[in-house]
Amino acid sequence: MEKDVQVLEDVTIRFAGDSGDGMQLTGTQFTNVSAMMGNDLATLPDFPAEIRAPAGTLYGVSGFQVHIGSTKIYTPGDRFDVLVAMNPAALKVNLKELGPNGIIIVNEDQFNEKNLKYAGYEVSPLEDDTLVKYRVFKVKITYLTGLALEDMKLPAKTVDRSKNFFALGLVFWLFSRDMEPTIDWIKDKFKKNAELVEANIRSLKAGFNYGVITEAFQAKYEISSAKLPKGKYRNITGNTAMAIGLVTAAQKAGLELFLGSYPITPASDILHDLSKLKNFGVKSFQAEDEIAAVASAIGASFAGSLGITTTSGPGVSLKGEAIGYAVMTELPLVIVNIQRGGPSTGLPTKTEQSDLNQAIYGRHGEAPLPVIAACTPSDCFDAAFEACRIAVKYMTPVILLSDGYLANGSEPWKIPSPEAIPDLHVEFLAEKNGKQPYSRNEVDARPWIKPGTPNLEHRIGGIEKANNSGNISYDPENHHNMVFLRKSKVENISKDIQPAEVYGDLTGDLLVVGWGSTYGAIRKSVEAARSEGKKVSHLHIRHLYPMPENVATVLRSFKKVLVPEMNTGQLAGILRSNYLVDTIQQNKVHGQPFKAAEISSKIEEVLRG
Amino acid sequence: MEKDVQVLEDVTIRFAGDSGDGMQLTGTQFTNVSAMMGNDLATLPDFPAEIRAPAGTLYGVSGFQVHIGSTKIYTPGDRFDVLVAMNPAALKVNLKELGPNGIIIVNEDQFNEKNLKYAGYEVSPLEDDTLVKYRVFKVKITYLTGLALEDMKLPAKTVDRSKNFFALGLVFWLFSRDMEPTIDWIKDKFKKNAELVEANIRSLKAGFNYGVITEAFQAKYEISSAKLPKGKYRNITGNTAMAIGLVTAAQKAGLELFLGSYPITPASDILHDLSKLKNFGVKSFQAEDEIAAVASAIGASFAGSLGITTTSGPGVSLKGEAIGYAVMTELPLVIVNIQRGGPSTGLPTKTEQSDLNQAIYGRHGEAPLPVIAACTPSDCFDAAFEACRIAVKYMTPVILLSDGYLANGSEPWKIPSPEAIPDLHVEFLAEKNGKQPYSRNEVDARPWIKPGTPNLEHRIGGIEKANNSGNISYDPENHHNMVFLRKSKVENISKDIQPAEVYGDLTGDLLVVGWGSTYGAIRKSVEAARSEGKKVSHLHIRHLYPMPENVATVLRSFKKVLVPEMNTGQLAGILRSNYLVDTIQQNKVHGQPFKAAEISSKIEEVLRG
Amino acid sequence: MSEVATKNEPVKLTAKDFASDQDVRWCPGCGDYAILAAVQRTLPELGIPREKFVFISGIGCSSRFPYYMNTYGMHTIHGRATAFASGVKAANPDLSVWIVTGDGDGLSIGGNHFIHIIRRNFDVNIIMFNNEIYGLTKGQYSPTSEVGKVTKSSPFGSIDTPFKPTSVALGAEGGFVAVSIDRDTKHLQEMIRRSHAHKGTSFLEVYQNCVIFNDGAFSALTEKESKPDNVLYLEHGKPLVFGSENQKGIVLDGFTPKVVSLNSGNYSVNDLMVHDEKLKDPTWATILSRMNRNPEFPHPIGVYRDVPRPTYESGLVNQLEAAKAKKGEGNLEKLFNEGDVWENN
Amino acid sequence: MSEVATKNEPVKLTAKDFASDQDVRWCPGCGDYAILAAVQRTLPELGIPREKFVFISGIGCSSRFPYYMNTYGMHTIHGRATAFASGVKAANPDLSVWIVTGDGDGLSIGGNHFIHIIRRNFDVNIIMFNNEIYGLTKGQYSPTSEVGKVTKSSPFGSIDTPFKPTSVALGAEGGFVAVSIDRDTKHLQEMIRRSHAHKGTSFLEVYQNCVIFNDGAFSALTEKESKPDNVLYLEHGKPLVFGSENQKGIVLDGFTPKVVSLNSGNYSVNDLMVHDEKLKDPTWATILSRMNRNPEFPHPIGVYRDVPRPTYESGLVNQLEAAKAKKGEGNLEKLFNEGDVWENN
Ligand SMILES: Cc1ncc(C[n+]2csc(CCOP(=O)(O)OP(=O)(O)O)c2C)c(N)n1
Ligand SMILES: Cc1ncc(C[n+]2csc(CCOP(=O)(O)OP(=O)(O)O)c2C)c(N)n1
Ligand code: SF4
Ligand code: SF4
Numbered sequence A, B: 001m002e003k004d005v006q007v008l009e010d011v012t013i014r015f016a017g018d019s020g021d022g023m024q025l026t027g028t029q030f031t032n033v034s035a036m037m038g039n040d041l042a043t044l045p046d047f048p049a050e051i052r053a054p055a056g057t058l059y060g061v062s063g064f065q066v067h068i069g070s071t072k073i074y075t076p077g078d079r080f081d082v083l084v085a086m087n088p089a090a091l092k093v094n095l096k097e098l099g100p101n102g103i104i105i106v107n108e109d110q111f112n113e114k115n116l117k118y119a120g121y122e123v124s125p126l127e128d129d130t131l132v133k134y135r136v137f138k139v140k141i142t143y144l145t146g147l148a149l150e151d152m153k154l155p156a157k158t159v160d161r162s163k164n165f166f167a168l169g170l171v172f173w174l175f176s177r178d179m180e181p182t183i184d185w186i187k188d189k190f191k192k193n194a195e196l197v198e199a200n201i202r203s204l205k206a207g208f209n210y211g212v213i214t215e216a217f218q219a220k221y222e223i224s225s226a227k228l229p230k231g232k233y234r235n236i237t238g239n240t241a242m243a244i245g246l247v248t249a250a251q252k253a254g255l256e257l258f259l260g261s262y263p264i265t266p267a268s269d270i271l272h273d274l275s276k277l278k279n280f281g282v283k284s285f286q287a288e289d290e291i292a293a294v295a296s297a298i299g300a301s302f303a304g305s306l307g308i309t310t311t312s313g314p315g316v317s318l319k320g321e322a323i324g325y326a327v328m329t330e331l332p333l334v335i336v337n338i339q340r341g342g343p344s345t346g347l348p349t350k351t352e353q354s355d356l357n358q359a360i361y362g363r364h365g366e367a368p369l370p371v372i373a374a375c376t377p378s379d380c381f382d383a384a385f386e387a388c389r390i391a392v393k394y395m396t397p398v399i400l401l402s403d404g405y406l407a408n409g410s411e412p413w414k415i416p417s418p419e420a421i422p423d424l425h426v427e428f429l430a431e432k433n434g435k436q437p438y439s440r441n442e443v444d445a446r447p448w449i450k451p452g453t454p455n456l457e458h459r460i461g462g463i464e465k466a467n468n469s470g471n472i473s474y475d476p477e478n479h480h481n482m483v484f485l486r487k488s489k490v491e492n493i494s495k496d497i498q499p500a501e502v503y504g505d506l507t508g509d510l511l512v513v514g515w516g517s518t519y520g521a522i523r524k525s526v527e528a529a530r531s532e533g534k535k536v537s538h539l540h541i542r543h544l545y546p547m548p549e550n551v552a553t554v555l556r557s558f559k560k561v562l563v564p565e566m567n568t569g570q571l572a573g574i575l576r577s578n579y580l581v582d583t584i585q586q587n588k589v590h591g592q593p594f595k596a597a598e599i600s601s602k603i604e605e606v607l608r609g
Numbered sequence C, D: 001m002s003e004v005a006t007k008n009e010p011v012k013l014t015a016k017d018f019a020s021d022q023d024v025r026w027c028p029g030c031g032d033y034a035i036l037a038a039v040q041r042t043l044p045e046l047g048i049p050r051e052k053f054v055f056i057s058g059i060g061c062s063s064r065f066p067y068y069m070n071t072y073g074m075h076t077i078h079g080r081a082t083a084f085a086s087g088v089k090a091a092n093p094d095l096s097v098w099i100v101t102g103d104g105d106g107l108s109i110g111g112n113h114f115i116h117i118i119r120r121n122f123d124v125n126i127i128m129f130n131n132e133i134y135g136l137t138k139g140q141y142s143p144t145s146e147v148g149k150v151t152k153s154s155p156f157g158s159i160d161t162p163f164k165p166t167s168v169a170l171g172a173e174g175g176f177v178a179v180s181i182d183r184d185t186k187h188l189q190e191m192i193r194r195s196h197a198h199k200g201t202s203f204l205e206v207y208q209n210c211v212i213f214n215d216g217a218f219s220a221l222t223e224k225e226s227k228p229d230n231v232l233y234l235e236h237g238k239p240l241v242f243g244s245e246n247q248k249g250i251v252l253d254g255f256t257p258k259v260v261s262l263n264s265g266n267y268s269v270n271d272l273m274v275h276d277e278k279l280k281d282p283t284w285a286t287i288l289s290r291m292n293r294n295p296e297f298p299h300p301i302g303v304y305r306d307v308p309r310p311t312y313e314s315g316l317v318n319q320l321e322a323a324k325a326k327k328g329e330g331n332l333e334k335l336f337n338e339g340d341v342w343e344n345n
């Protein structure tokens, strides 16, 4: 049977099921195939806090959302157009974000009494009018997968674990995806188990063919490839990009990378990724806690490595004292904070931007250090590189902020050529030449002296030091001067960084200012507003401390300033303090990224009022 | 021989010598006697960082400054009028702060070659013209003490240890002090050693008589008693006042006080003081580190005690995570931070105000909590009481800031009547009555439920909680609401606190805004400016977060706002952010309190230009 | 705690009374379920009113425990449960305080508080769920994981020598040290009872299976075929015998334990070491704690050591009472007026 | 470290070469001076170029140590020296890393890093100055202060059972554990040498007199009259003899050591325990570490245990080399292009 083919500019799909249903894997495969077919895209995995919650429960639902398109994609999509729900709980949890007239594909087999009860449905939503506004496709996925594998005589568990490939196959068909990359992937992934390879490929094809054959679907869709800049691409998550960025910086600086880390959601994957890169000379050290993690990284920096420590908010709260020590000893160090919902343990698997104040102010004493934030998954690569650049050039700890959304979300990364990446010149002091441990160069950085170098023996420590000599000094004047020297050294970095990115005109009615992962949602909403002729621009601040010099001027060139943040207004507070500029806040602390539409309506509201 | 008696309005004396010379004791005795004679006063001890540095060294000099007067005394004195220098190093270190035409009393016996060399004097300053501008009294204190004790046949060490009493006796004579209280004190202090009692009293009297007899001194001085409000007084240091304030609050709340603490300069004395108060039901727990200290205090609060933890900056940096937990679990807790020079280990024995930003912002996530600062030594009592009041009324952790200067400095404390101190009504939930662990009362506080209460079993934790039930909740809306509820609960405390204190008119040319221990110096300089007819007022902010409601209006009623701080401008930054008001900063980070004169000249500068 | 019971109405509770209304959210098959059940079954026997129990945990899968107990509870922050518990117990010694922790929570980030609470000897009960892995963060090696273990954070195998939790506890002056297994319900209940009975800090390590990230770590100790050769049940006053037919035993050669066969004719039961929990010196307990370093040896399960010493909170309370007896109940008037006081008129 | 020496020019340094230009600022009479002198005197013998030494400390009087050594040094933050040192050694295994800590720094706030570095077995040397008090903060009790000790923070006497630092180290898998005394210069130098010689974490506890806040804490071990009865010098392979005329010895009754008189005629030297540092099981060392719990017993001074096992950094370096051998030196081009890559044209 021939079906209609409709061409879409973009589509957002959410795969949802039990933690054990393999939804992350299914979503990732769909993503990778779409990427390879040239779509731009953004993804949003959404894990439950439980490792493997009991099947069928609401809190055990695991989701993976992917937004693909033939134009630039900024966000994983405000709502989704297609919901694949492997059980009633997945339907229940996700239905409210399905867009008007959206497509629902359900595994009908799972809509039994027990599961309906778990999901809190008294009557099956497939039977009443819950879903009348949507296009519902009830598919007996479990049953059909079973049929497809019948002659293989596999254990029931194995059959059950293949059903996500059936679902994936069906969605592949629906959106005219190429199955080959996934088939290759299955072959590689399960290469030690020929039976599984066979079962999964069969299920995938069965799902695809179901789309071809059945009458249920009237139309299928196509999404043309996006006009991304020429080049090689791969789909990349923020955490992987971060790990690669850090290693790249170490290589370009000619340093060994030492990672001192302690596992914590959502930062652990950076530790995992870097642990694999031993052939890059990466020494990863799983410390006993976050204090030991940062302390060991500082020790490694003292010894001449690039010391890195990765964590999330609670870990940063523990590292404060040691970070202050790095400020005092003026050693390079990058502290990566993958922010999550706070305060305290908060919402560990959810995203938030609430650690900005802590990054800037969260240590005792005057302990200034540069703070940088990544804005998209692939930007984590660049932000990591930039953080390392500043750390080694200025002999300073740097805090690099990302968040749960960037960490696990993904997008196509235009793979750079390693040669095109600038070198980070690091020179260790090799001979005295009149220099002392706290001598200053043209940017007020002190020399980096590697233990093992003859005649440069010296001691550093957390007590105030005399400038130049670095000896302990209780002298009041010296203390005053050193406090201000450390501050001005960092503040002068503002001359050595890219101006903050302005999208749109340099003056206007409204400036929407953001930082970090709200980048995409803000950009999309500002783009939309501008396309309607509104005088709105977007200022994205990547360097939070010190800020680029252009921020002051840009802020003052707009009638109003709107600051959307996933916190209660931390950047807004800082802008007010720095620039005495009034701000309008838009704050959402839901553990979820902003939807572009939310910002769009705020823009309208502000412009109206 | 009769001598002139001159009446002074105030005088500042600095006692200085080796760490082993007993200068703290000497200064304290002079202070107490002056206090009992009705003078107002303020003191400034100045310890070396070393426990007992080698005799004669510059860094081993220990000083104690006391400013007494017959009028209100706000500071320990910008400069001193009298310097008692027990050795050359003490002279060298202190000379630059001796006022014009100041009196120097030196122990001539110590000006030997060795000591002069230690102090870096090539020629004895008693021989060249180093001291021409001063009135120098060379006294062979060691020799004369020896003479006075000759027939007692004491070991040389004991004789040497008595010489500070000789110096004290001499100063007592010079300022017409009464020796009796000190004699009583000696009798009590050394009651186990009759020989020491005798030796010290003899030395004291010998010093006094030396003043009477010798021709060296032409005049002696008197300082009339100050017109302090009627009442009973004692001289008190900030740390002692803090300890008493905390116990008072616990008693007035009908709670046991649990102190979880870890020693750290300059906070340890609070631990020491509270450890003695076991008959008040105070349970003091010296934990293994600061994390255990704060965690145990939170545990104690959960169990129904008033949980307190005392520390200094580095300790607060370690406590951040647990403090966030107290925010989430909404338990009362007072975190006392006796600020010292930072960052890192910094200048541990010196004073500074650089932990304000940390107090307000120094935790991951949105973790708002009230921040209060004491402003004088005796005010530590009131501030401690206020911090406890807020903690138990609002079920919230509170950060209470003091600093090294307040901690060790002293002033007369008008002893309140315990009955006049208000009760802090604390009610534990005893029965459900429809309440849940996270129900809210009229000020949005949740109920305090003591384990051991039947039928109210419940669990708390650091994961986001559903309002009312307090159960774990991953619900996005609930999280958003709870983040804002915790914030508004704290911000609404602004309605329940005293307005910020304004000294002077409510409008004018210049408002000098301060917080914490700069209170005295600012007040003195503003008083001076006003006495010259300048339109200057002083706004003192005791509640730093939330601020009292009057701050906004007052700030906007002056042409200029000057913010002197012992940091790089932390309060200034907050005022700018909160009120969009431009500030002029005066920052001194010397590890020493401001001198009133420094602020006076800044006031002039600002008014001029 | 037994005084508590007599002071109050006799309580007749059941396991169900200790189950909270919260859904238990561990992975299906996780060993944590069995431990929860064992605790819920044992508490009613202790004769303590439910409201006097407090369960305190850190962070980890295991540390979700308090939510499932219908008692007072604190789910605290990672590694600090022991420190929170110290405050709870000091503030109210009348409470029965239970600490639930994991091998990561208790021995990695929480190692310091762990050794300090043990030396101070608060009368609290620590149950450490040792699954030799970080469960909640999805599978990194822990301080009890074996050398060479491949995990997400040790893709080439761990190079950390693991701790023996019992050795650490003994090195820190542990007065009560015991080991049990999630699957061995009866034994586990007995150990919980014994933990409670000990006055002072009791440390109970429970081998716990993480089905997702470290499945089968203890299968040698739980599977029918292998268990008899790998588990040595300790009983006070009894010789150390094990094996499917009780055909093996432990003798001591100097300080070094040796496995001997009772069938060989060279050794009889009378030659074997006799277990003594009550030895003042912890030497024997230390030998037990290190026995299973060698694959030939069985894992000693049971109470290694049970030697009381004064508790911290009793010392504290004594000092308070002595001070009150000596100086009288604290009086603010007196306190305010200490030292040199003068009057201004 | 000995390879290091051969790789470089032979160095001929003296104690003076290891003294920095900073004034030593301990209290006159403090035991720290003697330890500093012993270290400065011993290092030149080790045949390591001066620039390869790194001294790392935490905070405390003792932790001022690095400032006085003309080597590389880090005076870090309270309790964390061991953690900083782990990073230094991992980053550059070629350095000779020495950690100086106090009983408060190393066992109170730093207890966790202490036990973890020991179990991981970095090849570093820890010297703990144990004065049984907090010196720098002016006299509070420490985790090694005895029960009942009256200090500023324990005005009614401490109620904390103290740690035996050596027991803690052994419980944490310590491979080298030794004890010396500040006043016993020669012995101390020998122990420093031995610490250095051990591959892996060496732990040397030095009893150190704080003249200001805990004067005489170890006088029984240092004063001429009392020393012979209170100090037991350990020598590998030698029987445990002590007393002014070597008239006393130690025998073992089960696991329990007993003091016997060699004059009584009941015991001869041949009956005594013979010290063995090399026993694989730490049992004997554990007995030594707890011996002086009883006032009748002497304090064992010397090397309790010296049993090497692979170091952490060697494991780390091996993994790096293996990875490079297998996959080749890391190549960014390859790394960037891992996984599914596509071309947009
Ligand atoms: C300060 C801090 N660091 C890290 C984490 C992340 N974290 C949570 S649980 C855990 C380890 C859990 O291991 P374990 O204690 O063995 O418990 P299990 O999950 O295995 O029961 C870690 C590292 C955290 N929550 N807080
Ligand atoms: C985070 C932190 N907490 C507390 C302190 C205060 N402090 C400095 S040294 C010290 C204890 C010192 O005792 P010990 O390690 O035994 O060294 P000693 O002075 O006796 O040589 C303490 C509590 C600090 N510097 N930093
Ligand atoms: S991850 Fe492991 S320990 Fe955690 S709940 Fe699942 S099975 Fe249990
Ligand atoms: S206080 Fe004690 S340990 Fe510190 S330097 Fe003085 S004598 Fe030594």
Ligand SMILES: [Mg+2]
Pocket: C060, C102, C103, C104, C129, C130, C131, C132, C133, C134, C135, C142
């Ligand atoms: Mg575990």
Ligand SMILES: [Mg+2]
Pocket: D060, D102, D103, D104, D129, D130, D131, D132, D133, D134, D135, D142
């Ligand atoms: Mg000490």
